[in-house]
Amino acid sequence: MAESEMRTVVPVNMLWDKILMLPIFGTIDSARGQEIMESMLKKIIATKSKVIILDILGVPIVDSAVANHLIKITKATQLIGSEAIISGISAEIAQTMVSLGIELGNVTTTADLADAVQLAFDKTGYVIKKAT
Amino acid sequence: MSKVGIYINEGSLIVPIQTDLRNDALEQLQKDILKTVRETRLRGVIIDLSGVSLLDTYQAKKIFAIGKMTGLMGTVTVFTGLSAGIVVSLTDLDFDSSEVLTSINLEEGSKLLKSMKGTTARTDEGS
Numbered sequence: 001m002a003e004s005e006m007r008t009v010v011p012v013n014m015l016w017d018k019i020l021m022l023p024i025f026g027t028i029d030s031a032r033g034q035e036i037m038e039s040m041l042k043k044i045i046a047t048k049s050k051v052i053i054l055d056i057l058g059v060p061i062v063d064s065a066v067a068n069h070l071i072k073i074t075k076a077t078q079l080i081g082s083e084a085i086i087s088g089i090s091a092e093i094a095q096t097m098v099s100l101g102i103e104l105g106n107v108t109t110t111a112d113l114a115d116a117v118q119l120a121f122d123k124t125g126y127v128i129k130k131a132t
Numbered sequence: 133m134s135k136v137g138i139y140i141n142e143g144s145l146i147v148p149i150q151t152d153l154r155n156d157a158l159e160q161l162q163k164d165i166l167k168t169v170r171e172t173r174l175r176g177v178i179i180d181l182s183g184v185s186l187l188d189t190y191q192a193k194k195i196f197a198i199g200k201m202t203g204l205m206g207t208v209t210v211f212t213g214l215s216a217g218i219v220v221s222l223t224d225l226d227f228d229s230s231e232v233l234t235s236i237n238l239e240e241g242s243k244l245l246k247s248m249k250g251t252t253a254r255t256d257e258g259s
Binding site: 034037038041042044045048049050072075076078079080081082 | 229236
């Protein structure tokens, strides 16, 4: 299975001081969810990050199973003392999530990565300024 | 007294737990913390769990309950240094952690308490 071969990498990126970013591609099953969670938590501890942005633009469908994994991941982030922002919620995903009655709880979500980055900067106390 | 040391530093109570706790030790720790909170005017409590390698749901419930109890007494409790393994297992067991305040390590926890100063200060003047 091509998917299982991809399952070795969880690209947790350091976006800025105390801000991590993790793009998620493809569907999230239990094994992948577990893997994402573990690598993410280790990286959060290592970098003492305050915020982690989960970009799910590459996730084609968010059904209740996938949403469940996302909720678990964000709960784990909260428990370790960090905060998750989910970015990349497309119009289609927003529609399916609402019509399926999926509740993400009090997780912050944004459509664009840019908004999530802005939020992350706000939370860590950074101000973006145009140098003119 | 429990075997766990309780220290007061910069107006916060610091409780570093460096061993896996037995249930009776947890009970004693809870009593000690609440007694100290009652006797001293403290801004907050930091319970550092970085030395704990295993925490089952019962123990987690017990220890996080201390946070709720101090909350009732007007003192915020931050839990710091939870290991990735503990977090993964608690999440897998669907542990409800919505009311638990956590920080990555002792330093961040202390910063968090400092940033909350004022909003959580005890208003009663009695000690």
